[in-house]
Amino acid sequence: MMAFIHKAGTVAVFAGLVAVCTGTQAQGPFGAPNESSAFSIPENQLVQPAELSRILAAKSGVKPLVLQVGSRVLFEQAHIAGSEYDGPGSQQAGLDQLKKRVAALPKDKAIVLYCGCCPWNRCPNVAPAFRLLQGMGFTQVKVLYIANNFGADWAEKGYPVERSH
Helix, strand or coil, rough: HHHHCCCCCCCCHHHHHHHHHHHHHHEEEECCEEECCCHCHHHHEEECCCHHHHHHCCCCCHHHHHHEECHHHHHHHHCCCCCCCCCCCCCCHHHHHHHHCCCCCCCCCCCECCCCCCCCHHCCCCEEEHHHHHHHCCEEEECCCCCCHHHHHHHCCCCEECCCC
16 A cells, blocks of 8 residues: 555656646646736637748838847847847736737737747746737737747747847
């Protein structure tokens, strides 16, 4: 009986470690993503890197305002060509900066948010920024889906980047 309890305890500890390492901690009760989790952003509000690159490179059509809502240090190292830095979405100061930046824009302005600081399942920045803009009434907000990080999913794929000097 003790061997069974020991094995069950080991399995429980292992399951807990797997949950922490795979991002399950970003979920709320009953496995539903909490609103600060990038997983809470509806799939139809996501844009893939190749699609955004194509939109930005197109000679015609409406270009979205692209806003980085993550780390300033990462933005200065490399960012999407033409994008602007608007503070970390996980901090009130960043959300205040974002609110100020978009205040005068029409509610149907195309906006793409991105971060890229870490894997999607751990990003603390995009969901709060997305929720803020939705709450302000913006109807054309998308979030760039960055599965791993900005370097691997944008820069290393050859999409246009700029560096701050």
